[in-house]
Amino acid sequence: MNIRENLIALQKEIPPDIKMVAVSKTKPLADIETLYGCGHKIFGENKVQELTSKYENLPKDIEWHMIGHLQSNKVKYIAPFVSMVHAVDSLKLLKTINKEAQKNNRVIPCLFQLYIAKEESKFGLSFDEIMKIIESESFNSMKHVQISGLMGMATFTDDKDLVRTEFQYLASCFKKLKERHFIDSDNFKELSMGMSGDYKVAIEEGATIIRIGSTIFGERNYHN
Ligand SMILES: *Cc1c(COP(=O)(O)O)cnc(C)c1O
Numbered sequence: 224m225n226i227r228e229n230l231i232a233l234q235k236e237i238p239p240d241i242k243m244v245a246v247s248k249t250k251p252l253a254d255i256e257t258l259y260g261c262g263h264k265i266f267g268e269n270k271v272q273e274l275t276s277k278y279e280n281l282p283k284d285i286e287w288h289m290i291g292h293l294q295s296n297k298v299k300y301i302a303p304f305v306s307m308v309h310a311v312d313s314l315k316l317l318k319t320i321n322k323e324a325q326k327n328n329r330v331i332p333c334l335f336q337l338y339i340a341k342e343e344s345k346f347g348l349s350f351d352e353i354m355k356i357i358e359s360e361s362f363n364s365m366k367h368v369q370i371s372g373l374m375g376m377a378t379f380t381d382d383k384d385l386v387r388t389e390f391q392y393l394a395s396c397f398k399k400l401k402e403r404h405f406i407d408s409d410n411f412k413e414l415s416m417g418m419s420g421d422y423k424v425a426i427e428e429g430a431t432i433i434r435i436g437s438t439i440f441g442e443r444n445y446h447n
Pocket of ligand 1: 246248269290291376417418419420434435436437438
């Protein structure tokens with residue numbers, strides 16, 4: 224596995240206006256430093272403790288994305304530095320992010336995670352649940368979170384047609400929300416979808432952010 228070569232190969236396939244989050248979960252600091260040395264500065268982690276420890280031990284101009292399920296009681300550890308939270312899946316979590324961002328004098332960009340997969344194990348909200356949050360009383364008073372768009376994970380399958388259908392659904396929900404609630408918000412513009420196995424389909428269906436792990440860093444030594 225040559226991380227630099229993997230990055231160069233990947234960059235040839237990704238349009239320049241698409242943001243690529245390098246998913247470094249389970250990978251050592253040295254791997255991140257290698258990619259950083261190639262000029263890549265956007266990384267994603269899915270566990271708070273690992274994210275915090277990597278943040279503390281690596282250059283401070285890295286943009287860290289929290290891409291995994293986030294528990295409200297752990298928000299305080301990442302609020303001082305996290306660049307984006309990809310998987311907001313409850314009003315309670317959003318309120319907590321808002322509160323902790325305020326304590327740090329920050330505004331934290333957040334994505335709602337929309338449930339799109341035909342699998343039991345994935346976290347996320349339905350479209351109606353997102354609407355409920357947006358229409359809730361407390362929503363407009365949260366000045367320290369910035370709703371930047373949607374994130375989703377397709378079913379883990381070789382069936383590209385199914386994956387495409389799921390991404391199309393995510394993109395259509397994004398469009399509906401944009402038109403109904405965020406037409407005046409320039410910040411509501413991100414569609415985080417696509418991983419190593421399905422980023423090409425995701426880009427074709429309108430992704431603005433893709434999250435790539437194993438294609439850059441190699442397979443992980445665990446199942447998650
Ligand atoms: C692990 C992970 C990825 C990257 O997965 P790869 O298949 O290794 O590219 C992307 N998004 C989330 C939410 C993840 O947990």
